[in-house]
Amino acid sequence: xxxxxxxxxxxxxxxxxxxxxxxxxxxxxxxxxxxxxxxxxxxxxxxxxxxxxxxxxxxxxxxxxxxxxxxxxxxxxxxxxxxxxxxxxxxxxxxxxxxxxxxxxxxxxxxxxxxxxxxxxxxxxxxxxxxxxxxxxxxxxxxxxxxxxxxxxxxxxxxxxxxxxxxxxxxxxxxxxxxxxxxxxxxxxxxxxxxxxxxxxxxxxxxxxxxxxxxxxxxxxxxxxxxxxxxxxxxxxxxxxxxxxxxxxxxxxxxxxxxxxxxxxxxxxxxxxxxxxxxxxxxxxxxxxxxxxxxxxxxxxxxxxxxxxxxxxxxxxxxxxxxxxxxxxxxxxxxxxxxxxxxxxxxxxxxxxxxxxxxxxxxxxxxxxxxxxxxxxxxxxxxxxxxxxxxxxxxxxxxxxxxx
Amino acid sequence: xxxxxxxxxxxxxxxxxxxxxxxxxxxxxxxxxxxxxxxxxxxxxxxxxxxxxxxxxxxxxxxxxxxxxxxxxxxxxxxxxxxxxxxxxxxxxxxxxxxxxxxxxxxxxxxxxxxxxxxxxxxxxxxxxxxxxxxxxxxxxxxxxxxxxxxxxxxxxxxxxxxxxxxxxxxxxxxxxxxxxxxxxxxxxxxxxxxxxxxxxxxxxxxxxxxxxxxxxxxxxxxxxxxxxxxxxxxxxxxxxxxxxxxxxxxxxxxxxxxxxxxxxxxxxxxxxxxxxxxxxxxxxxxxxxxxxxxxxxxxxxxxxxxxxxxxxxxxxxxxxxxxxxxxxxxxxxxxxxxxxxxxxxxxxxxxxxxxxxxxxxxxxxxxxxxx
Numbered sequence: 082x083x084x085x086x087x088x089x090x091x092x093x094x095x096x097x098x099x100x101x102x103x104x105x106x107x108x109x110x111x112x113x114x115x116x117x118x119x120x121x122x123x124x125x126x127x128x129x130x131x132x133x134x135x136x137x138x139x140x141x142x143x144x145x146x147x148x149x150x151x152x153x154x155x156x157x158x159x160x161x162x163x164x165x166x167x168x169x170x171x172x173x174x175x176x177x178x179x180x181x182x183x184x185x186x187x188x189x190x191x192x193x194x195x196x197x198x199x200x201x202x203x204x205x206x207x208x209x210x211x212x213x214x215x216x217x218x219x220x221x222x223x224x225x226x227x228x229x230x231x232x233x234x235x236x237x238x239x240x241x242x243x244x245x246x247x248x249x250x251x252x253x254x255x256x257x258x259x260x261x262x263x264x265x266x267x268x269x270x271x272x273x274x275x276x277x278x279x280x281x282x283x284x285x286x287x288x289x290x291x292x293x294x295x296x297x298x299x300x301x302x303x304x305x306x307x308x309x310x311x312x313x314x315x316x317x318x319x320x321x322x323x324x325x326x327x328x329x330x331x332x333x334x335x336x337x338x339x340x341x342x343x344x345x346x347x348x349x350x351x352x353x354x355x356x357x358x359x360x361x362x363x364x365x366x367x368x369x370x371x372x373x374x375x376x377x378x379x380x381x382x383x384x385x386x387x388x389x390x391x392x393x394x395x396x397x398x399x400x401x402x403x404x405x406x407x408x409x410x411x412x413x414x415x416x417x418x419x420x421x422x423x424x425x426x427x428x429x430x431x432x433x434x435x436x437x438x439x440x441x442x443x444x445x446x447x448x449x450x451x452x453x454x455x456x457x458x459x460x461x462x463x464x465x466x467x468x469x470x471x472x473x474x475x476x477x478x479x480x481x482x483x484x485x
Numbered sequence: 486x487x488x489x490x491x492x493x494x495x496x497x498x499x500x501x502x503x504x505x506x507x508x509x510x511x512x513x514x515x516x517x518x519x520x521x522x523x524x525x526x527x528x529x530x531x532x533x534x535x536x537x538x539x540x541x542x543x544x545x546x547x548x549x550x551x552x553x554x555x556x557x558x559x560x561x562x563x564x565x566x567x568x569x570x571x572x573x574x575x576x577x578x579x580x581x582x583x584x585x586x587x588x589x590x591x592x593x594x595x596x597x598x599x600x601x602x603x604x605x606x607x608x609x610x611x612x613x614x615x616x617x618x619x620x621x622x623x624x625x626x627x628x629x630x631x632x633x634x635x636x637x638x639x640x641x642x643x644x645x646x647x648x649x650x651x652x653x654x655x656x657x658x659x660x661x662x663x664x665x666x667x668x669x670x671x672x673x674x675x676x677x678x679x680x681x682x683x684x685x686x687x688x689x690x691x692x693x694x695x696x697x698x699x700x701x702x703x704x705x706x707x708x709x710x711x712x713x714x715x716x717x718x719x720x721x722x723x724x725x726x727x728x729x730x731x732x733x734x735x736x737x738x739x740x741x742x743x744x745x746x747x748x749x750x751x752x753x754x755x756x757x758x759x760x761x762x763x764x765x766x767x768x769x770x771x772x773x774x775x776x777x778x779x780x781x782x783x784x785x786x787x788x789x790x791x792x793x794x795x796x797x798x799x800x801x802x803x804x805x806x807x808x809x810x811x812x813x814x815x816x817x818x819x820x821x822x823x824x825x826x827x828x829x830x831x832x833x834x835x836x837x838x839x840x841x842x843x844x845x846x847x848x849x850x851x852x853x854x855x856x857x
């Protein structure tokens with residue numbers, strides 16, 4: 082038992098580290114670029130050198146790397162403050178779905194541009210009537226000649242406003258059971274009839290959108306899977322979503338909380354000397370360390386060429402609430418000042434307050450805490466699903482809470 | 486990355502699990518529990534014959550000379566089986582104390598017998614309620630004689646010798662003393678604890694013959710180092726308990742029907758079991774870290790041990806409690822085995838210092854690692 086790379090892994094790590102050292106952009110390199118431009122700049126640079134989407138086949142822009150090499154690459158890349166994130170849905174979710182369900186011409190046309198960062202994709206799944214119960218979605222598609230006509234509304238679409246393409250699940254048959262009447266498409270986000278409205282979040286920011294479809298036309302050639310097979314295709318996407326989101330969290334960690342605790346006083350001593358504070362920090366340390374070493378166990382499985390066990394699915398379920406609790410606790414440490422959210426006046430430029438305000442989103446996005454717990458209960462522990470009132474019922478007969 | 490047990494170690498696990506299924510069935514635990522005995526002597530003999538008591542003892546002292554990775558595999562399995570034997574006292578504490586602090590003569594005298602299971606050793610720190618410190622010790626070792634009282638001493642009734650933390654006027658304020666318990670100046674009496682399947686004693690020393698273990702005035706740091714090592718092995722036992730309790734809860738929830746369906750299909754139960762799984766998994770991964778640190782003599786051992794110990798306390802106590810809860814009224818009966826985990830998890834969680842004690846140690850170790 083050790084943490085050491087195998088010889089091949091060490092050689093690969095060195096190669097990656099060397100390239101990153103020579104090529105990772107500095108702040109000056111990215112000056113004057115907005116978030117998207119900076120991300121595209123870095124992605125293109127990686128692509129040209131063969132360091133983009135490295136597990137993909139060479140012909141699609143990757144280098145046919147193994148899963149463990151991908152982890153090593155991510156570890157090395159994360160040592161640099163390089164622009165990340167805007168390609169996650171396209172590369173991490175749309176691309177694997179295209180690879181599994183798309184035709185060779187789809188692969189040739191779309192995958193290299195996903196890898197190079199030239200085209201950004203978004204995910205059009207959730208709806209006002211279907212979040213955790215995704216298959217309850219109501220956006221409909223009707224066949225007209227070789228095209229499908231889409232009408233309805235999607236919601237919580239990250240990056241819709243800067244995306245070139247979107248993956249879309251719609252209802253093609255409302256008269257069969259809910260999971261059986263769905264089909265899966267991708268579409269050009271510039272198609273006529275697509276309207277994007279930003280959603281202002283409780284943080285004040287607007288990373289998500291509502292996307293409205295009014296008689297939007299999608300050619301049948303942009304369908305993935307058979308008509309009525311949309312749920313299975315969507316599962317491919319969702320499995321990759323959980324893999325892509327993984328660790329969940331960032332934001333406030335023990336190092337930051339300890340630092341803040343060492344800067345504030347309780348009864349004339351630094352808060353780090355208070356036993357209640359120490360106990361809480363210890364508990365969070367146990368969680369952080371537990372996730373880290375669970376990750377090492379998964380890496381070991383990858384290193385041996387096997388698939389990691391389901392233990393990896395706990396990252397988001399532990400990380401997101403922990404982030405919220407820790408942010409809340411750090412504000413408590415500041416006492417009256419904890420309420421101040423100001424870059425100048427707050428400790429750490431308001432990172433704690435920002436994390437506190439953002440953390441409810443982490444606990445919901447990509448599967449709520451409750452859905453994640455269900456997944457562990459059902460897929461890991463083998464417990465039965467709860468009985469479903471809509472099982473086998475034609476979608477049109479499924480009760481709704483009113484409204485539509 | 487090779488953060489996993491080897492194939493041989495997994496084979497050992499399989500063998501250990503099979504052995505304990507045959508020799509430490511719930512009826513064996515229940516036998517000790519019902520009679521409030523000290524341990525199962527037959528099981529102890531067989532476990533020693535398997536060589537488990539000799540796992541890390543060097544071959545020159547009659548041991549197998551294997552690594553701590555083998556020992557923690559055994560520890561986890563003993564935890565799963567709630568084995569009613571003095572393994573933790575004799576192997577994780579007494580043997581370790583002699584390995585780390587013993588003179589050649591002491592090693593030659595005790596290690597072969599500890600390896601064969603012929604003698605049982607134990608370790609005694611506590612002298613009453615509250616967190617021990619060198620200042621609070623009343624037990625004294627002077628001119629070869631030991632005086633004072635230790636309470637509670639795990640497996641104190643059956644142990645042949647004990648390693649005692651005593652007050653010292655030099656160094657760090659404490660010394661370790663090794664005392665044979667079968668002598669007139671040692672008065673033992675049984676103490677009832679919440680785990681009826683593991684005997685505990687109160688031991689009074691009235692000028693008992695004893696000898697120093699290690700250097701005078703270095704007992705407190707020796708004890709802390711011993712605790713760190715033992716904490717990793719305790720944590721593995723606790724993780725074994727945690728997983729076994731989760732499995733018992735799962736099996737019951739699958740078979741128990743209420744309102745026309747298995748209670749395992751209710752989210753209230755599913756989320757409870759998922760939460761147990763999450764805590765157990767994090768605890769296990771931290772135990773890997775502890776095992777690695779123990780086995781590689783890492784400078785991170787203090788931090789790794791405390792992390793493993795805190796996680797394992799939380800996971801095992803939670804799993805034991807929620808296992809009873811999942812069973813409903815039947816979980817509260819004497820007849821059901823849920824009580825085994827409920828008792829043992831809590832016993833082990835205070836045996837070498839509580840959650841709060843180890844949380845504090847964890848942050849102290851964290852602070853030291855940041856300075857280093």
